[in-house]
Amino acid sequence: MSLLNLDARWRRLNDPDYACPCCGRRFSGVFDIGFEEPDAWLHGPRSDDLLRVGEDKLSSELCRLGERRFLRCVIALPIRGSDGESLFLAPWAEVSQSDFYAYLDGSTQDGAPVTALTATVANALPGLGDPGPGTLQPGSGLERPRLEFATGPLAVASAEGISFDDLLDIYAAAGQDIRPHLTGS
Incomplete structure (x- = not known):
């Protein structure tokens, strides 16, 4: 049993049968936060496999914007107590x-x-600040490369994990404030 199972909010987040009393919203556990394009991409959202505007290109994993090049990656933040x-x-x-x-x-x-x-993160990470330069570790097979940091808050969060309250704060900063839905009252 994880330590977080002592927190009723954690149990509600992970209970597919729990429905928020105010709105009926249901949860099925921790959900990821993705970004459709680098923040510098100004050509609008991609609706097909590839968006091409002149020489600029955006696919689900690769982006060319003028002389700049971007790769989609993953940053993993373990949740302490889970x-x-x-x-x-x-x-x-x-x-x-x-x-x-x-x-x-x-x-x-x-x-x-x-x-x-x-590599440098090309998106504003909600509630996490600017992590500075990192190292992109290529994935194997179809895995996205992992972005890791040697110093700074994201290096600490990646190594030591984040608290459940940190997770909820990150969701809120990303526009997904689920805290009121987990109170159970």
Whole structure:
């Protein structure tokens, strides 16, 4: 049993049979926060597999905007006191052009495998501030690359986890304030 099971709000979040008394809203556990495009993308939302505006391109995982290049990635924030639950953020990361193409090819110009790329988060992360530069670790197979940080608040949150209240604050900052729906009254 996780320590969070002592918190009635956690139990309600994870109970698919629980319905909010004020509105009937139901939950099925921790949900991820994704971003459809980098914040710099100004051409509107993608409705098909690929949005092309002139030379600029946006797919679900790759973006070219002028001379800038972006990859969709994942940031994992473990939730303290849970049984291995994590909040997954799926922002975009900006990388250099050479790293972008090395990532697509799976190897650098000298044939070495791509193991890590310097990257910067290309979305404002709700309630988390600006994390600064990070390291993009390519995923295996169809996994998105993971963005990790060596220093700063996101490095600490990734290593030590976030509290349940931190999770609720992040959801609220992302426009999904579920706190009133978990009170049970």
